[in-house]
């Protein structure tokens with residue numbers, strides 16, 4: 772099989788894509804509300820797919836492979852950071868894209884994600900390179916790629932299409948919730964994220 776993607780290259784490529792979307796979102800203005808919504812929907816899909824393959828495949832393998840306490844600590848921290856992103860994302864989605872508060876919340880999201888991705892690249896991935904054989908990284912990469920394609924397909928078709936037509940084109944950002952049922956480990960977290968917390 773030519774050019775087999777290793778796990779770390781695959782995850783880093785995802786990070787680059789997300790970084791690009793985050794900077795576009797930061798540069799967008801209050802006058803381009805529709806663009807902001809599109810970017811946010813793309814971001815949400817990318818993040819959901821990426822964090823799912825990390826949590827389902829890469830993180831557990833990493834945790835198994837490393838032996839030091841500090842290496843294991845990174846695993847736990849990464850899970851917690853995903854959780855914080857899950858809490859902030861619905862808030863950005865709730866904010867009016869033509870408001871200043873949207874930009875402020877989007878910036879917080881950007882900083883959180885950038886910090887997390889950097890920590891993975893500089894800490895966890897470095898340690899993973901030592902803990903895994905090259906062949907193991909390629910096998911993990913293949914498994915993640917297959918899962919990623921499956922998740923993307925689920926999101927682009929079926930249920931998402933139905934939601935899209937019902938919710939006037941904002942289907943992509945909503946379908947994440949619709950797919951929770953297929954991803955039991957994440958469902959409690961995402962299901963709990965409320966869209967109704969707008970009281971203040």
Ligand SMILES: [Fe+2]
Nearest residue numbers: 822825849891
């Ligand atoms: Fe992550």
Ligand SMILES: [Fe+2]
Nearest residue numbers: 782825888891
């Ligand atoms: Fe990541």
